[in-house]
Amino acid sequence: MFWITIDREKPIPLIRQIYSELRTKILSGELTAGYKLPSTRKVASELHLSRNVVLEAYEQLLAEGYIESRRGSGYFIASGIYLEQHARMTEAGAGLPKVDQHFNEAESKLIDFRSGVPALEHFPRNLWGKTVQRVCQEAPLSVFGYNRPEGRTELRTILCRYLYRTRGVQCDPEQIIMTSGATQALTLIANVLLRPDSHVVIEDPITHDIQSIFTRTGARLLPVPTDGYGMDMEQLPSLSAHRPRFVFVTPSHQFPLGGTMPIQRRLQLIRYAREADCYIVEDDYDSEFRYETAPISSIQGLASERVIYIGSFSKILSPGLRQGYLVLPKALVASYQQAKWLSDLHAPSIDQLALGVFIEEGHLEKYVNRVKKLYKKRRQCLIDALQLAFGDSIRIWGEAAGLHIVAAFPTIHFTPDVLAALEQAGVRVYPVEEHAIVKGNHTDKIILGYGNTNEAQIGEGVERIRAVLTRMLASLDSP
Ligand SMILES: Cc1ncc(COP(=O)(O)O)c(C=O)c1O
Secondary structure (H helix, E strand, C coil): CCCCCCCCCCCCCHHHHHHHHHHHHHHCCCCCCCCECCCHHHHHHHHCCCHHHHHHHHHHHHHCCCEEEECCCEEEECCCCCCHHHHHHHHHCCCCCCHHHHHHHHHCCCEECCCCCCCHHHCCHHHHHHHHHHHHHHCCHHHHCCCCCCCCHHHHHHHHHHHHHHHCCCCCHHHEEEECHHHHHHHHHHHHHCCCCCEEEEEECCCHHHHHHHHCCCCEEEEEEEECCEECHHHCCCCCCCCCCEEEECCCCCCCCCCCCCHHHHHHHHHHHHHHCCEEEEECCCCCCECCCCCCCCCCCCCCCCEEEEEECCCCCCHHHCCEEEECCHHHHHHHHHHHHHHHCCCCHHHHHHHHHHHHCCHHHHHHHHHHHHHHHHHHHHHHHHHHHHHHHCEEECCCECCEEEEECCCCCCCHHHHHHHHHCCEECEEHHHHCCCCCCCCCEEEEECCCCCHHHHHHHHHHHHHHHHHHHHHHHCC
């Protein structure tokens, strides 16, 4: 049956909830003219409701013309009820986070294993709010005017010390440019370094967004397979055919497969970049979260003249703050300042100062230590639940780090149909294959984010995955 969710805790009558869900599905074209609705008896029994509740919801839809009743055969979606705006909104938003959907999801019982979202309910609202307020009262007048493209010196000086202490990054404050998240840092790199005839050596798989940011310039990607230790250096492309502009890596915690690049590979990579006379772009998006071993120092600290280092506060604090940064080789600083200025002038000044105070007063590190314990528990809970549900048949990919794991299922291919069946069962997972450049090697794997999913949701989510996959495997086995 199609999926209707009801929430008995909501102060909205159940009749209204069923009516609204169906109405939305009809208007958006998800349920099309002529589709036969399941009988009121069936819906009532699946949702454990009185049949009268479902009947009243259907009657309301009938009265408003959304559905028709055919004597003896049931209820059908009426024709001509498809609000283009609903569909257009969905099409225009393809590839973007579905804002309305997220809002509905928060209300419904969908369990979303989206990766890279930190525990939003643990964001230190009060402390952050007080810091912003204090900065606003005490900051010099200049913060309310136009500022320089690289961002406030106060923050860059503090960040410089923080990065040296936590990531072994070697730089002066002048080498830092504050950006709107790591994403803008990537866009600026693409704008400054790439042309239609450029080549980029890049890990495969890697987030689809990053691929798009680079390919939009016309540049060509040269994918290098990744294994449990990040990019496989033995498969770097020969330099006789193309000289890449840069090699893109996520060495602390490869996205999505989760490996950490060992020092031998890091050194091989530096040698390759020197030979190619190209840069290494090191995306260090979630490196603070390591649960069993200490964070591994950056590649930037080994070859600061070759590495463009990208950092972000999206995972360690909040993606909504849109605070990220670039640490550049000195020779590149001026061109990136210009690119940032022409993009959006500079990052918001009050937020930058607040972030500086937040780091300097020790709140950030205290917060990171606190949530690290939470994520470590959530990660273990997820692995335990998967092992309980699937035994040794699955393989878990990824170091004890970050905010997601990858699970590989030997007999399942996560095709759109399988993903849709999971979604219908109220659980959303993310296929690794979506992020693959060379298609076909990762269809058995899904990404499961646990940052913003509590232990109860993890348990229930894995149970829903188990139920769907077991049913599918059984139907494949039956003659
Ligand atoms: C590998 C990687 N780099 C960069 C980003 C972008 O993060 P930000 O929110 O800082 O733009 C993400 C987002 O999840 C990511 O997974």
